[in-house]
Amino acid sequence: MFELKMVKGSTLQGVLEAILDLVNVANVDCSSEGFSLQALDTEHVVFLSLFFPSEAFQSYRCDEDRSMGIAIADMVDFLRSSNDGDIITIKATDQNLEDITITLESPDKIKTMAIDLRLVDATSQCLKIPDWNDMESDYQAIFCMPSEEFRLNCKSLSVIDDDVVISVNEEVISFSTKGESGCVNISHVMNKTDKPEKASVILTHARGPLSLTLNWRYMKSCAKVSKLFDQVKIGLSTKRPLMVECIIAEKGYIRYFVAPLKEEEGRQRKKAKKKRRR
Amino acid sequence: MFELKMVKGSTLQGVLEAILDLVNVANVDCSSEGFSLQALDTEHVVFLSLFFPSEAFQSYRCDEDRSMGIAIADMVDFLRSSNDGDIITIKATDQNLEDITITLESPDKIKTMAIDLRLVDATSQCLKIPDWNDMESDYQAIFCMPSEEFRLNCKSLSVIDDDVVISVNEEVISFSTKGESGCVNISHVMNKTDKPEKASVILTHARGPLSLTLNWRYMKSCAKVSKLFDQVKIGLSTKRPLMVECIIAEKGYIRYFVAPLKEEEGRQRKKAKKKRRR
């Protein structure tokens, strides 16, 4: 049997809403420690990996490992009709392997809403990526920033709708973009000690200056998820995709890996764009 | 002469806005006791009947019975431009049988807005239905619920966009729907005595268990109207349409009658749907 309980408005609900842009059905792998989900966008640029530990829930039980294909969109729709204070239960029995049942129960137990959601085949979504612990050493720069700042940057950079260059050295991290109508640059001075840590951009480690070019429209879902958390951790590497991470209940995480543009690619895209405009 | 006065934001204004989904022009029958309006949706599934008693207004006068065809949409548009505190007057004289005049007057009397609204021919909308008092005995179950709960149910049930079954026995009232992606069930335990009456679902009378199938999309206007009131009263009958009622100023009411699906009909609709999806 699989069963978890949480109260309305929990992080899981928010995360599911935010990843809808990327993924409609997903394969969820449950174990006694928690459950995980991987997804790849249709254009194969963004890879999403999340792990919700059992500690993130009011109660959690998973007797034996199981994998379930879930229609995330339907689940989110139903969870939206929960009320403040409702206890949300998600349950799958060993007898019925075709459905997952979600129950919303009012605190006074007078009202109950339940949905039996048909499980779907989402095995095509199953992916194997290397463990973060194995990859971390490939990241030359890792820094943390308030997620509010991250989101504001995402908004500002979308004014000039083009590729974004992230550059980092030991003092400043900057995001910049250059289009036909002008160019935008956003700079953060890092490791300012006269500010509370949470409000600052903190470089945790850097090996030399580094810069990376991204197609910024793939950052949208990522910006939406960050709203649920106070901080985001960003990793830059010359060998790996850009990594953006938010931490869930200490042991858990949601990580986006976004493939950078090769320099060649960026230049070609720009030329193509110019041609189209003529 | 016909003349009524009310302050901005009154129930009438809210009700007119809410019934716009169903009716654009309507025939209004005025007498010294109040005025009434009947309307039928274009698909002839929902029948709406309302009576506003003279007591619902700051002042009300109707010298002799008259019937007026009113463009509800234009009236609502104009009322939307009223300000807080405005006195709203609706007036029809015996001299001018072509117009109805609506006046908005600021409390300090410095600003006046008036519209002469051309009356329209809405006699095709005139309907005769049996009196509720004659029908009431045909209803095997009648219960009241907080309109907030009613609206939330309407929202939840729309997740799975299909016919809804309302079932009632002496303890529980439940709403359920079954679609291809799963099924939803909402249950309310009734007559819980440890809660304030207003917050509970109260069964006023029931003769045996009963269930009814409805095409839920016809409940939308009804859910919107319920927002203006604290309670809704719902009547179920095997011989009559579902009845949803809100009480206006004690003597008045707005009632929706929604034709249920015959069991045969429901099954056919489902088959047709399945076919279309293939």
Add this chain to the structure above:
Amino acid sequence: MFELKMVKGSTLQGVLEAILDLVNVANVDCSSEGFSLQALDTEHVVFLSLFFPSEAFQSYRCDEDRSMGIAIADMVDFLRSSNDGDIITIKATDQNLEDITITLESPDKIKTMAIDLRLVDATSQCLKIPDWNDMESDYQAIFCMPSEEFRLNCKSLSVIDDDVVISVNEEVISFSTKGESGCVNISHVMNKTDKPEKASVILTHARGPLSLTLNWRYMKSCAKVSKLFDQVKIGLSTKRPLMVECIIAEKGYIRYFVAPLKEEEGRQRKKAKKKRRR
């Protein structure tokens, strides 16, 4: 060099947003006293003239007169990404005549955002209109009203989407419109002395009764701008366009001139409309 500084949320930002309906690129003329901008809508009915005096900004410097073509829409987009408390700097150097640089700096100076906005050719937008001081004597009636009232009138009059007649005598100013579904009239009693001046409609001068017919849809941008100010001043003339003015930092202004319909024109439009409806 040209450089001005202001804090986020200043009047300039609001005005630029509001005039976007009328103008996308505009020629801005800067002098040591402030800068001005003129624009004409594509249908040549509304003429907009604004002057922002140097006093409207935290700091302002313009070494020598210069004229710059600015993509207002891009500028507004970028300004939208400013945060509360941000210092906004707009700067053009003598070395780089192709760009204007806008910088947003956080109060703690840790975050900086900058855009180099390419200047555009907007000379076709350059217009010469007579000075208001030369025109003022042609206006037979001038009155002030709370901009909130002005906006509400704009909204009410749009219910019946047709030409609006503004009439003024020494006691009452009225706005009225007549369509096929009825007619709307809004009247304000003027110069009521028992109310605070700001809340009243004040006639500053009038030479005889006067009325003017306008195509009301050209008033939209004007109504939007008025939101940023407490009062609007309206001038009526039989020889000149309707004038609506808001005052910026005492010496500055934004003025809309809206060409009235000739009586002949109004009548023809109505006939054409009737024909179309048949």
